[in-house]
Amino acid sequence: MSSSIRSDLPDIRQEITDSEDEDDFVRKFGDINVQYIKPSKDRFWFKRPQALNFFKDGVLFRTKEERKAATTELFVDLLYVGIVANLAGEASEEATGLALLKYVLFFFPTFMVWQDVKDFTNYYYNEDLSQKVAVFWILSLLTLYINSHYALLDSWSGAALTIVPYMLCRLSLAVVLWIYSFYIPEHRVQSRIYGCTLIITSCCWLAVIFVSVRVKIGLSFAFLFLEQLCFCICYHPWLKKQLKLTMSTALNIEHEVERFSTFVTIAIGEYLYKVVATHPLGVGFSGKFARGIFLLADAYILFWIYQYGSTCRKATHPLRNSGYTAITWIYAHIPLIAALVLSADAGGELCELDIIRIDEETEEANLYGLTFYYTGGIAVSLICMFILGFVEKSRDPPDLFLMPKFFRICLRVPIGIIIVMISFAKMNTTLLMGIVTMLLGILLIYESFFGTPQDCLTDRIKRARNQSTSTGTNEELINENQVTLNDDSQDSSNKNDFRLV
Numbered sequence: 001m002s003s004s005i006r007s008d009l010p011d012i013r014q015e016i017t018d019s020e021d022e023d024d025f026v027r028k029f030g031d032i033n034v035q036y037i038k039p040s041k042d043r044f045w046f047k048r049p050q051a052l053n054f055f056k057d058g059v060l061f062r063t064k065e066e067r068k069a070a071t072t073e074l075f076v077d078l079l080y081v082g083i084v085a086n087l088a089g090e091a092s093e094e095a096t097g098l099a100l101l102k103y104v105l106f107f108f109p110t111f112m113v114w115q116d117v118k119d120f121t122n123y124y125y126n127e128d129l130s131q132k133v134a135v136f137w138i139l140s141l142l143t144l145y146i147n148s149h150y151a152l153l154d155s156w157s158g159a160a161l162t163i164v165p166y167m168l169c170r171l172s173l174a175v176v177l178w179i180y181s182f183y184i185p186e187h188r189v190q191s192r193i194y195g196c197t198l199i200i201t202s203c204c205w206l207a208v209i210f211v212s213v214r215v216k217i218g219l220s221f222a223f224l225f226l227e228q229l230c231f232c233i234c235y236h237p238w239l240k241k242q243l244k245l246t247m248s249t250a251l252n253i254e255h256e257v258e259r260f261s262t263f264v265t266i267a268i269g270e271y272l273y274k275v276v277a278t279h280p281l282g283v284g285f286s287g288k289f290a291r292g293i294f295l296l297a298d299a300y301i302l303f304w305i306y307q308y309g310s311t312c313r314k315a316t317h318p319l320r321n322s323g324y325t326a327i328t329w330i331y332a333h334i335p336l337i338a339a340l341v342l343s344a345d346a347g348g349e350l351c352e353l354d355i356i357r358i359d360e361e362t363e364e365a366n367l368y369g370l371t372f373y374y375t376g377g378i379a380v381s382l383i384c385m386f387i388l389g390f391v392e393k394s395r396d397p398p399d400l401f402l403m404p405k406f407f408r409i410c411l412r413v414p415i416g417i418i419i420v421m422i423s424f425a426k427m428n429t430t431l432l433m434g435i436v437t438m439l440l441g442i443l444l445i446y447e448s449f450f451g452t453p454q455d456c457l458t459d460r461i462k463r464a465r466n467q468s469t470s471t472g473t474n475e476e477l478i479n480e481n482q483v484t485l486n487d488d489s490q491d492s493s494n495k496n497d498f499r500l501v
Contacts, residue, residue, distance in 0.1 A: 095369030271299030274348025336384035343377025382416035
């Protein structure tokens with residue numbers, strides 16, 4: 001990079017690398033002015049904390065290599081497979097409104113801790129010894145949390161063993177942010193503000209230990225909302241403008257997208273686990289096997305609808321579009337993942353049950369509640385997937401597809417509503433799961449067709465017509481040649497007859 005260009009760059013403490021040959025993955029999420037920085041020098045035990053991505057004077061500074069999920073992050077995901085399965089299984093055992101409320105209250109804190117680990121690795125991950133120890137500390141606290149939550153309502157000590165581990169997870173992040181702020185000036189202001197809010201909101205959870213059950217529920221929702229409100233304010237561009245910051249945090253978008261996609265895949269994987277674990281479908285072909293195939297198809301279709309996103313070929317990602325679209329995109333994943341896991345577990349229970357019709361005699365089996373868990377989870381998932389696609393800003397030419405983006409993805413909402421309404425019919429569970437799979441299949445075909453550029457569709461139609469025309473022309477030529485051959489044969493026959501005479 002020439003010296004004249006270097007003189008125009010903002011003064012930062014990290015070394016800049018040549019960005020003339022930048023890869024397409026940086027701009028595929030939206031146009032942005034970007035410069036590259038070199039990662040910190042490799043050391044065996046400890047590395048100096050470094051901001052892997054940040055904004056300065058409107059320029060995005062980031063490491064050049066495409067970020068992938070680190071080994072430690074994948075290990076964290078393995079623990080979350082067990083955590084979410086545990087919570088969903090507990091809810092499906094009762095399949096009541098109270099069980100659903102408990103599921104939501106226990107799921108949200110675990111997701112918040114997962115999000116803390118995700119954000120920390122997005123900003124600062126270098127996989128040195130200190131970070132490995134910190135991650136193991138968080139995993140140990142989560143293990144204590146999930147194994148103690150059964151005793152939350154039994155006594156103060158049971159409540160403390162559930163709430164205090166969550167508090168320590170959040171307080172640990174606050175301590176790390178404050179320590180890192182001394183080494184990372186690019187994030188210093190926002191890190192310290194958010195660290196202070198973490199300390200305040202975490203201490204508020206102490207009150208939940210000593211109050212009655214209903215007050216516990218109310219305070220828990222209030223504190224969860226307050227935590228997320230503080231997070232949004234601290235990292236929203238609005239705060240940067242109010243404080244007139246020249247340097248601020250920035251997400252590595254490809255890493256963020258991959259982490260959420262991985263978690264959604266883990267949630268959908270619960271469908272597959274319920275189909276094959278402990279041979280729940282029995283031997284051979286049966287009603288259980290049919291329901292298992294329907295559940296497998298549901299998972300496959302939901303996976304592809306999530307991958308379709310907005311069905312746009314070129315779009316500005318919500319994380320790059322604006323602060324509000326970024327917040328919407330991030331928080332739409334919370335009910336999406338929670339609904340997928342719950343629906344998968346309920347669907348697995350429906351596959352295993354010998355009772356397939358809902359009536360007064362099957363009240364003990366909670367079959368009615370399980371059907372609502374199954375259909376309602378799919379409905380919420382489809383609505384969240386619509387929101388995720390809606391907040392993407394299309395950059396496609398207006399005539400690229402047969403329909404605009406909204407009409408290509410809007411069918412997810414009515415299909416979801418229809419699916420959850422089917423539960424009111426109290427029909428045979430095999431028939432119910434078959435209808436749900438059919439509706440999801442219709443949705444997938446619809447989006448696959450209208451998500452195909454119309455030039456591809458018209459080219460195929462033209463090729464089919466040309467092939468048909470060519471086939472017809474060839475048949476006419478063959479017929480004409482056959483007629484000619486017959487005439488020639490007849491003339492030859494006549495001539496031969498004349499000679500014989």
